[in-house]
Amino acid sequence: MLARTTASRVLSRTSAAAAASPASLLLAQTARRRAAASAFSSSALLRDGAAAGGGLSRTGLYALHKKLGAKLVPFGGYEMPLTYAGTGQVASHHHVRKECGLFDVGHMVQHFFSGPGAQAFLQKLTPSSLSSLAPFTSTLSVLLNAQGGILDDTVVTKHADDRFYVVTNAGRRTEDLAWFESQLAEWSKNEAGSKGEVKHEVLDGWGLVALQGPKAADVLGKLLDGSVDLKALTFGKSAYGKLKGVECHIARGGYTGEDGFEISIPPEHTESITEALLAIEPTQPAGLAARDSLRLEAGMCLYGHDLDESVSPVEGALAWVVGKDRRASGDFLGAERVLKELKEGPPRRRVGLLIEAGPSAREGSAVLAEDGQTPIGVVTSGIPSPTLGKNIAMALVANGSHKAGTKLKVSVRNKIREAEVAKLPFVPSKFYRG
Missing domain, CATH: 3.30.1360.120 (Probable tRNA modification gtpase trme; domain 1)
Known part of the structure; x- marks a missing residue:
């Protein structure tokens, strides 16, 4: 929901990241998040x-x-x-x-996509299996750019094959609407004749x-x-x-x-x-x-913190949104990177962290290997958990350091604190399933 960089800056950063080593990527990411943390309020809620x-x-x-x-x-x-x-x-x-x-x-942006091409259009922009969704069923999904980075996370509700209700983040409104407009124009020019027209409506107000x-x-x-x-x-x-x-x-x-x-x-x-x-x-x-x-x-992401345009769904621990049939077809934006990471593993992964008592880790805090010296990642969100009475955080860490139980260190207010990778969610979900 929060966005602190322009689309062009993030896209250029993503392209550069593709050629960088995992270590240099993590170091650069840590520096960016530290800069962001010092330039804005320490509360993630006041930054945009x-x-x-x-x-x-x-x-x-x-x-x-x-x-x-x-x-x-x-x-x-x-x-x-x-x-x-x-x-x-x-x-x-x-x-x-x-x-x-x-x-x-x-503040969230509500959309309708309708018309005979609506389903095929949204399946181009997301990696989800929308064709297999039953009417009036929802799924969490992601909008992907051509490099496989997450433009936004979204909830897509299928009313029918030709009508979808979509909710996106307020902080990404400008970027999302521009993206939809450009993709719809391309669709109308190249795809609508064979796959059907698409109408886009924003439910402002x-x-x-x-x-x-x-x-x-x-x-x-x-x-x-x-x-x-x-x-x-x-x-x-x-x-x-x-x-x-x-x-x-x-x-x-x-x-x-x-x-x-x-x-x-x-x-x-x-x-x-x-x-x-x-x-x-x-x-x-x-x-x-x-x-x-x-x-x-609940282990849920906040866009602009835990996710951004440099993070893929595999890195973001959202590989499950990529449907099995979509993995086989590979007919969605960013598929090359996503499918490669599904097969070979990503350079980094989103994880949960339990951190020792004391001040909680905040966005931008460096995550270190157990030796307390080697940078392996960065905290993306952190709080003292009211339910658990413990410090919890989410972080992007180097692949291989992501397994539950892995001992790590986190730099909090220039002090090195003990941390351990924990399974997400921190608090068991209580969704009603009948």
């Missing part, structure tokens, strides 16, 4: 206000956030709630894990809220009119249902590792439906601070 060029946008819930006493910060070009009055980040985090929290994610936690289904069920059977709506499935008589798109999933729903709401009803959900106990509003610690415990 400049992306809006000084003019921040607001979601349809801005007035409600003010009413609820939210601390608003720049994020993805928007003024977004970090925390709410009377509830700190840790308390909000625990409430989502134990009860139910409601997040405004209306539409609300998007995430209801997350073990009580989320109970809360949503009290507002639904009975048009959706939540017991049948398992993780990764979606449906249209009416909330207060308003048809909304309801997808089971989220960014916390808990059971939950992401609900797309027509602009004129976003505030009233959100208020109605908040009025149902035990729902509480939750902000970016809790969302970040929840997603990190």
Whole structure:
């Protein structure tokens, strides 16, 4: 969701990285992340206000956030709630894990791709097996550039072979829309005649809220009119249902590792439906601070930190998004690099780290071999885990140092601290699967 470099700079960096050795790549990456960490606030949540060029946008819930006493910060070009009055980040985090929290994610970009060529078009841009998805089923995927780097991570929901609902990150809006425009123009010129035209629509102004936690289904069920059977709506499935008589798109999933729903709401009803959900106990509003610690415990990536245009899906521990049939066909952008890394292994891999007590490692902290001297990677995200009571982090480390249980060192505030590679997620996911 955060982007701190222009597309052209990142693409040139990616091309150079392809020719560099793994060691030099990791050293350069560490230097970049250290520079970023010193140039911006230490909190990852406050680093992308400049992306809006000084003019921040607001979601349809801005007035409600003010009413609820939210601390608003720049994020993805928007003024977004970090925390709410009377509830700190840790308390909000625990409430989502134990009860139910409601997040405004209306800064995310919602798209529809429709037409006879929609499926083939999206299968060119992503490595996912969209043709095998059942109607109203979602998958996490990635948009790839020609070099196999990740332009953005995305959730793709198939409504039909000729209609897809796609959600992308706010901080990548400019890059993503430009990419879609260029790819659609190329498609119209070279592919539409044989594979079908594609229409792209951006749902600007539409609300998007995430209801997350073990009580989320109970809360949503009290507002639904009975048009959706939540017991049948398992993780990764979606449906249209009416909330207060308003048809909304309801997808089971989220960014916390808990059971939950992401609900797309027509602009004129976003505030009233959100208020109605908040009025149902035990729902509480939750902000970016809790969302970040929840997603990190769940082992989920934050674009611009754990992923960028230099990182491939194999390096990013997202090889599973590359469908078996797509591996066989190789007919997606960046396939040459991705397929090579699947076969031979990538130069680096995203891993989880458990780090000894003390100050937590932050983005840009150097990861060292067990000797405490040899640089082998860089921390991409790090926090003290509210659930575990331990310091956790994600990092990109040299291939071979990625296996769970591997002993490493991390430089935190110029002190060398013990670390160990841990399996992701740090906290077991509780997705509802029926």
